[in-house]
Amino acid sequence: MIVLTFMVYLLVMLGIGLWAYRRTDNLSDYILGGRSLGAFPSALSAGASDMSGWLLLGLPGYVYAAGLEAFWLGFGLFVGTWLNWQWVAPGLRTATKKANDSxxxxxxxxxxxxDRFLLRAISAVFILLFFTFYASSGLVAAGKLFVNVFEFDxxxxxxxxxxxxxxxxMFGGYLAVAWTDMVQGLLMVAALVLVPLVVFQALDQSPTDILHNANPFLLDIWTNAKGEALGAVAIVSLLAWGLGYFGQPHILARFMAIESREAVAPARRIAVTWTAIGLIGAFLxxxxxLGYFAEPLADPETVFIALVQEALFHPVFAGVLLxxxxxAIMSTADSQLLVCSSVLTEDIYRRLTRSKPDDRSLVWVGRLAVAAVALLAWYLALDPNRSVLNLVAYAWAGFGAAFGPAVLLSLHWPGINRWGGLAGILVGGLTVVIWKQLEGGWFDLYEIVPGFVLSTLAILVVSHLTRATR
Structure with a gap:
């Protein structure tokens, strides 16, 4: 029954892809769905592509291992979601439509x-670099799922x-990604609500009682599981995940593709509500x-899978939950592949080719680009010891630091210019790459913090020094 449920699910997703394929006529349709999606699918698509497999694997595993220390991470993500919809979504929707229909x-x-090429090319390089790691995190999560459920190699x-x-x-483009993400977002949040409720009912214990019985330190947001104070570096690092939202290309694409600026406000309310329910469900x-398993799990990131596999659910429901x-995995990986494809097609191939390819040719270039990036992400994911959360953290920091300050200031500060934007993207992205290699003391600070701060400073200083230029 579980296998059958998986097959039905995959057939539904492929059916949506076929439907979208028939509605995709040009590059705008393929990349942004013709800017035709309303508030509800846009909001759920943004949330599902944002949270990915780590919401059902990485975050529950973190809570399982560290308890309410994970509060700081969840709070940072919730605030970041709201601020992104508030500060970025309306302006970016308007700006990308005005700016030669970007x-x-x-x-x-x-x-x-x-800028005709330099700024585009550097931005594209960082997108391809960090999204390769990000997409591979989804494939690692998929690997863990199929290994645990079906005992695949x-x-x-x-x-x-x-x-x-x-x-x-590859074939459906943005419409396939957005509508499948909407279905997947509803399925994810339903699973995160249902599973802990059924387990708590079976245990007849409250969450606080479970945490206290497992380890009283797990109830303290100011200490780790050993009772040691978290310290400023740890707390700031966890909260700083919220900074990453402003620079995530796959989330920003949802803002660019929503049907109108007026649709942003209702979409924001839907997205923030979905995020709150999802985060609370993942914590629970x-x-x-912690309460159900007497023996510690070998891999904490498999806690959701392990709970569903217990004899608490009918096989049909277990299949749906799995x-x-x-x-969750597909909703993010598909968005990442599409963004990489869009960048390779629109910002590299189209700029470098001497001829003027027609829209149908560009769409097929985009489809081939999806296959190429997927192949590279697949290769990186072949190491089973990679952590989903660690891979996401690195890519999240890279995008947040490289693009976040540039996006915010380009929308809200008239003083930013080409050279300031270029400096910010370079400094932010390179800081993350370099900081990640360093260890000890302040270098344990999550790399998005120094990257975001230095990127902002670079934009302000360089824009001021070159203010006579555009």
Whole structure:
């Protein structure tokens, strides 16, 4: 029954991809769905592509291992979601439509700062670099899912996950990604609510009682599981995840593609509500695992899978709940592949080719780009010891630091210019890459913090020094 449920789920996703394929006529349709999506699908698509497999694997595993220390991470993400919809979404929707109908983030930067190639190319390089790691995190999560549920060999588990995501993304483009994300977002949040409720009812214990019985220190947001004070570096690092939202290309694409600026406000309310329910559900899954399993799990990130596999659910419901993990994985990986494809097609191929390819040719270039990026992400995901949360953290920091300050200031500060934007993107992205290699003391601070701060300073200083230029 579980296998059958998975097959039905995948067929539904492929069916949506086929429907979207028939509605995709040009590059704008393929990259942004013709800017035709309303508030509800845009909000759920943004949330599902944001949270990914780590919401059902990484975050519950963190709570399972560290307890309410994870509060700081969840709070930072919730605030970041709200601020992103409040500060970025309305302005970016308007600006990308005015700026020569920009289709991608590098395209927006190029049009905003009157740059024909350099700024676009550097932005594209960072997107391809960090998204390769990000997409591989989804395939690692898919591998863990298929290994634990079906006892597949890890190699074939990752391969199956890559083929599943690539198939409908490659042909359906943005419409396929957005509508499948909406379905997947609803499935994810339903699973995160249902599983802990059923487990708590079976245990007849409250979450606080479970945490206290497992380890009283898990109830303290100011200490780790050993009772040691977290310290400023740890707390700031966890809260700083919220900074990453302003620079995530796959989330910003939802703002660019929403049907109108007026649709942003209702979409914001839907997205923030979905995020709150999802985060609380993920916390409760981790706590439920602590109460249910007498022996510690070998891999905390499999706690959701392990709970669903227990004899608490009918096989049909178990299949649906496990499909929710695949939904979470696919909802982000498809968005990442599409953004990489869009960048390779619009910001590199179209700029470098001497001829003027027609829209149908560009769409097929985009589809081939999806396959190429998926292949590289698949290769990186073949190491079964990679942590989903660690891979996400690195890519999240890279995008947040490289693009976050440039996006915010380009929308809210008239003084920013081409050279300031270029400096901010370079400094932010390189700071994350370099800081990640350093260890000890302040270098344990999450790399997004120094990257975001130095990127902002670079934009302000360089824009001031070159204010006579555009």
């Amino acid at each position: 289709l991608t983030l590098p395209d927006y930067f190029g049009n905003r700062f009157h 890890y190699f074939w588990a990752v391969t199956l996950g890559a083929l599943a995501v690539m198939s409908y993304t 899954v981790g706590v439920a695992g 499909a929710a993990i695949l939904a």
